[in-house]
Amino acid sequence: MRAEARAADAANSDAKAATRLALIIVVLVSVVTMTGALRTSRMITTVLNKAVDAADKVANGDLSSSIHMTGTDELGTLLASLQAMQGKLADLVHTVRHGQTEPPWHWPWR
DSSP states (O other), X not given: OHHHHHHHHHHHXXXXXXXXXXXXXXXXXXXXXXXXXXXXXXXXXXXHHHXXXXXXXXXXXXXXXXXXXXXXXXXXXXXXXXXXXXXXXXXXXXXXXXTOSSOSSOOXXX
């Protein structure tokens, strides 16, 4: 009977150790996952805030500020599009102000 009790105690101790190890792993994985999610979220919101600032400047008539592209992902493509839009608008404003008959770039519908 004593051998059975010792075996049961050893099994119980092993189960408790395994449970503690599993909990530690779950906590560590959760911390790493949350850290990665926060970092990714900050990266996305930083680029989106740059895009919003650039769009606001263009909307308010400031065509002289520079838009810096970062990356080749969707957000980088958005910034590149805003940069191209700003450049085309600046060219158009220049053309209108100086009364040129031909803009410095070709009209897309010609």
